[in-house]
Amino acid sequence: MQIFKKNCDAVFLTGFILGILSSSFIPFLTDNPNRLMPGTKLNIVEISPVFSTIMILLLLGAFIFEFNGEKKRLHQLFSVLFVFIWFTFIIFSTGHLASTITNPDNPMQRIGLSLGFWLSLFSFYIMLFCKRHFLNNNKTIQITLFIAFFAMIFMFFNVGLFSDLSLAKEFSNNTDRFVTESINHLTIAFISVGWGVLIGIPLAIWASKSNRVEKAVLPFVKLVQTIPSLSMFGLLIPPLSFLAANVLFFREAGLRGIGQTPAIIALSLYALLPIVQNTYTGLKQVDKGVLDAAEGMGMSNVQKFFSVELPIAFPMILTGIRTSLVQITGNTTMAALIGAGGLGVFIFQGLGQGAMDLVLLGALPIIILAIILDSIMNLIQTITSKMLLLDKKREYKQS
Amino acid sequence: MIEFKNVSKRYDNTPAVNDCSFSIPSHKFCVLIGPSGCGKTTMLRTVNRLVIPNEGAVLIDDTNVADIPVTKLRKKIGYVIQTIGLFPHMTVEKNISVVPKLLKWEKNRISKRVDEMLDLVGLEPKQYKKKRTSELSGGEAQRIGVARALASDPPILLMDEPFGAVDPINREILQQSFLKIQRELKKTILFVTHDMDEALKMADIIAIMKNGELIQFNSPLEILSKPENEFVKSFFGTDRIMKRLSMLKAKDYLQEEPENSPKDQPKITITKDFSLKDALSILFEKNVDSAQFITEKETGFLSMPVIREASGDGYVE
Numbered sequence: 053m054q055i056f057k058k059n060c061d062a063v064f065l066t067g068f069i070l071g072i073l074s075s076s077f078i079p080f081l082t083d084n085p086n087r088l089m090p091g092t093k094l095n096i097v098e099i100s101p102v103f104s105t106i107m108i109l110l111l112l113g114a115f116i117f118e119f120n121g122e123k124k125r126l127h128q129l130f131s132v133l134f135v136f137i138w139f140t141f142i143i144f145s146t147g148h149l150a151s152t153i154t155n156p157d158n159p160m161q162r163i164g165l166s167l168g169f170w171l172s173l174f175s176f177y178i179m180l181f182c183k184r185h186f187l188n189n190n191k192t193i194q195i196t197l198f199i200a201f202f203a204m205i206f207m208f209f210n211v212g213l214f215s216d217l218s219l220a221k222e223f224s225n226n227t228d229r230f231v232t233e234s235i236n237h238l239t240i241a242f243i244s245v246g247w248g249v250l251i252g253i254p255l256a257i258w259a260s261k262s263n264r265v266e267k268a269v270l271p272f273v274k275l276v277q278t279i280p281s282l283s284m285f286g287l288l289i290p291p292l293s294f295l296a297a298n299v300l301f302f303r304e305a306g307l308r309g310i311g312q313t314p315a316i317i318a319l320s321l322y323a324l325l326p327i328v329q330n331t332y333t334g335l336k337q338v339d340k341g342v343l344d345a346a347e348g349m350g351m352s353n354v355q356k357f358f359s360v361e362l363p364i365a366f367p368m369i370l371t372g373i374r375t376s377l378v379q380i381t382g383n384t385t386m387a388a389l390i391g392a393g394g395l396g397v398f399i400f401q402g403l404g405q406g407a408m409d410l411v412l413l414g415a416l417p418i419i420i421l422a423i424i425l426d427s428i429m430n431l432i433q434t435i436t437s438k439m440l441l442l443d444k445k446r447e448y449k450q451s
Numbered sequence: 452m453i454e455f456k457n458v459s460k461r462y463d464n465t466p467a468v469n470d471c472s473f474s475i476p477s478h479k480f481c482v483l484i485g486p487s488g489c490g491k492t493t494m495l496r497t498v499n500r501l502v503i504p505n506e507g508a509v510l511i512d513d514t515n516v517a518d519i520p521v522t523k524l525r526k527k528i529g530y531v532i533q534t535i536g537l538f539p540h541m542t543v544e545k546n547i548s549v550v551p552k553l554l555k556w557e558k559n560r561i562s563k564r565v566d567e568m569l570d571l572v573g574l575e576p577k578q579y580k581k582k583r584t585s586e587l588s589g590g591e592a593q594r595i596g597v598a599r600a601l602a603s604d605p606p607i608l609l610m611d612e613p614f615g616a617v618d619p620i621n622r623e624i625l626q627q628s629f630l631k632i633q634r635e636l637k638k639t640i641l642f643v644t645h646d647m648d649e650a651l652k653m654a655d656i657i658a659i660m661k662n663g664e665l666i667q668f669n670s671p672l673e674i675l676s677k678p679e680n681e682f683v684k685s686f687f688g689t690d691r692i693m694k695r696l697s698m699l700k701a702k703d704y705l706q707e708e709p710e711n712s713p714k715d716q717p718k719i720t721i722t723k724d725f726s727l728k729d730a731l732s733i734l735f736e737k738n739v740d741s742a743q744f745i746t747e748k749e750t751g752f753l754s755m756p757v758i759r760e761a762s763g764d765g766y767v768e
Contacts, residue, residue, distance in 0.1 A: 345536030348499055348609075349550050349599075350525030363540045440540045441583050 061118070067178030068115055070171050071138065075107035080168030081146075083153055084218070086160040088406055093166055099149045107145070110138035114179070128186045129193060135183070136197050139176040140204050142169075147213035154216045162218035164409055218409040219416075226398070226413065234417060237394035241384045244316050245377050248323025253369065255324075256331035270332065273325045281318065281386045288314045289390070315384075315392035322383055323376045330372025334365030367437045374429035381422045385414070452477050453498060453607065453639060457507035460493050467493045469663040470507070475656065477512075477606075478637040482650040485660035486686075491643045494660070495609050498641060499528045511607065526550055529600030529608040529638070533615045535592050537584040543569075543595055544580040550603040568598035571635075573628055590621040597629065601636070610642045614649065626652055647687060651675075651694060659683055672698060676763050692762045696728035701744060704761055705751025709741065716752070717742045731758050 074080065079093035096104040114134035117127045150163040180187070187194040214220045223230060252273075259266040279287070293309030295302045307313050338361050346356045388396030395414045402410030454474035460467045468490040475481040483491040496502040497509050500521050509516045516524055537546050544565050551561045569576040572594040584592065593613060600608060614622045630653060633640065644650055650657050651671045659666045659674070667679040675695035678684040684691065702723055717737050721729075721744050730753050734742060741754030 339534070339536065339539075341532055341534030341536035342538060343536075344501070344532055344534075345530065346538075348501060348525060348528075348530035348532070350522045350553060351549075352522050355553070360538060364538075441542065 061182055064118055064179055064182040067175045067182065068111060068118075070175035070178065071111050072108060074168040074172040074175060075111065075138075075142070076104050078168040078171060079166040080172075081150060081153070082164040082166045084162045084164060085158065087162050087218070087409075091162075094153065095168060096145065096149070099153060100145075103141075103145050103149065107138060107141060110134050110141060114138065125186075125190075128183065129190075132180075132183050132186065132193070132197065135176065135179045136201060139172070140201060142172050142176075143205060144208060144213065147208060147215075147217065150214070150216040162221065162409065163216055164218050165412075219412055222398075222407070222409045222413045226410075229397070230413065230417075233393055233395050233397050234421075236392075237381075237384055237396075237418070238421070240312060240315055240319065240387055240392060240394055241377070241381045244319035244380050244384070245323045245373065247316070247320035248327050248376055248380075249373060251320070252324045252327035252372075253331050256328045257335065259328070260332050260335040266332070269328065273328045276321045277325045281322070281383055282389065284318045284321070285314060285386065285390045288318055292317075310390045310392075312387075312392045315387035315390060319380050319383055319387065323380050326375035326379065327369075327372040330375070331365065331369045334368030334372075335361055337368070338364045363440055366440060367433060370429065370433050370436060374426065374433065377429060378422045378426050381425060382418060385418060452510075452512055453481075453641060454510040454513075455494070455497075455507070456510065458494065458497055458504045458509060459506040460490070460497065460502060460504050466663050468497075468504070471660070471663075471665045472507075473658055473665060473668045475639060475641060477639050479655045480633060480640045480642065480653055481656045481658060482654035483641060483643045483658045483660065484645065484647065484650045484686075485666075487645060489660040490663040491645075491660050492611055495611055495641055495643050498607070498609055499525050499530060522553075526554060526603060527605050527607065529603075529605040531593075531596050531600045531608070531610045531613045533612040535596040535616075537587075537592055537595060537599070539584050541584070542580065543582045543584065543587070546584065546595060547599045547602050549599065554603055556603075564602055568602050571601070571632060572598045574598075588621075589617050590625060593617055593625060594628075597632070601632075601638075606639060608638045608640045610640065612644055613642070615644070615646075622649075629653075651698065659686065693728055696731060696758065696762055697726045699727040699761055701725045701727050701730045701753060702746050702749065704753060704757055705744060705746075705749060706753065706757055708743075708752050709754065713739075718745060719743070720745045723747070727753075727758055727761055734758075 076097050077095050080096050081094050081099070082091050083094055084091035096107070111134070114131045117131035117134065120127060146165070146169060154163060155161050187197075208214065215224075255265075255269055259269040276284075289309040292307060292314050296307045296309065297303070342360060342364070343356070346360045351359070384394050385396035385399060387394050388400050395418050398414030399411050402408065402412075402414065452474060455471055458471045459469055471490075471494060483494060485491050493502050497504050498511070498516065500516055503517075511519075538549070541549075544562075547565045547568050548561045551564055556564070565580065566576040569579055574591065574594055579591075579595075584595070587595065593616075596613065600610075614625050617625060626649060642653060654671055656668065657671055657674055658668045659679075661682055667674055667683055669677075672695060674683065675687060675691055675698070678687065678691070687694065700723070701721060702725065704727060717733075717739060719733055719742055723746060725744075725746075730742075730744065734740070734753070734755065741752055741757075743750065743752050
């Protein structure tokens, strides 16, 4: 117990225990007789004791290197390595074990993912989180591991390892629609955030310069955010239908009460708040002394704005766009309800049919999209703040 | 020359500056001093039109500042403030070259000027040029602030409590090095402070303000010996006489040996910066009425009555 007192990382331990549980007794897959009927839940020990043993041994490997009392680089590396191998093996097992319990005589059979699978994902995340310092300080190892990991997953996909999972079946049944709706989803989200940027930034600049505009704009964008998205779509139907029915210009422009246009209008309104709020705060936070100096040095208002205020507020504005983008990627789901398409289509269809795997087919890509967009924005932020010398520290090298 | 002519400024009918008139001769260091809220910063800001007076006018070399286009006016006036206001998204070099760039100087000329300015404020150009402003200490940042204000070689410099936020030791160093710069450059300077010691150390002329009114406008020595009223007197403290003595040099007051003076007077060797206050202290220490002081070049006598006379220019309370 001495070891634990000295080096106990309770968080890693939690991840480890969750990993052990999901690798053994927690139901990992469900075996359903058909798409809709609930079936039996199976844990890994039941399906393959050998696989379960291998997983637990891999986790124990990580455990030993993590808790052996020494924090050497090599030990850390092995600990991380075992965690990665374990998780790759989990992914492999998911597909492989699904195949072993597949009954070729029942084409209606569906093998779904159960609690254990999601828990193992969570456990992997927790253990990686504990090792984030090590990974961030050893970029080569970090990049190599992730590339190897994704290469393996890609290979599994290519050899059809997951084809017996119901998620894959839903996917292969809906491949064409999946591609169209994904593109739809991204298009709606990007156009909405685009409008949010085009309207929000000038609005926020105006608000930061004029008290009266500020009093009108900020409460408005906050109010918009409180309207539930479903009712917002509903509220937009009557006025838009009216415009489409009575004004030739709008009718010819393709405006209707339902479809993509009202979805984009509503989502653009939602996109406003983070952008307006961040741009406004960013501009207002520029140090008074800096502005006084800029003015006193003889900059015109335009020069002051473009060479002082905007660059200083820029990282904050980017944060607003980033928040908005992630939020709207999620919100676009609701657009499916008014016939605008997007990945929400699968979610609502799945909910209607009680087919959880179809729901997942919509939900998982949305989560992944949001994470990818967030990372891209994060990268852009890092680069721009380095260029602007703001926020992130840059080491000064003496010449 | 900067001339204030009956300048008044009100904010919502509360007067900040009330009918102030004085003029600062070219190449002089004028310190504007007074308690907080006395309108000294408002006065300073009327010069570069950051504040527009309600009445009266500010003239630079006989031209009303209101008649000069505002950005053109400001580019000719260096401006240093307490919070410094360095641009955080620019390197030291970029900060210093802001005004030259606004004036569309050539690249080479700007880069040469940046080096000169850093040298002038005592910072190694190679080492500091590429630094970020967040890497500077308070004293260094204020030096860069001064360098930035002087970059386009403006004839006038406005300084609003420039050393107010710096710790006492660094403030002393900054004051000394800025005085050195001023002796070299001979700018017309308007300098706002509420630190009286700073005013006495730096100023050629002091303008004392209270409640928006100009109370006294004179050289430090004159103000110390002839304070206009109780306010000025109390503002300079009870050791006002001592302050004046400390600003006078002993070597300027050396006398011939007085008649029938005692034979065994102490002989003290002094430097050229030895003040009357130091001399007085020696007299007290030796418990004598007069003593012989010897500098490198001359020798002479100082006695209590001589010092007393110097202390007040005849002013007796």
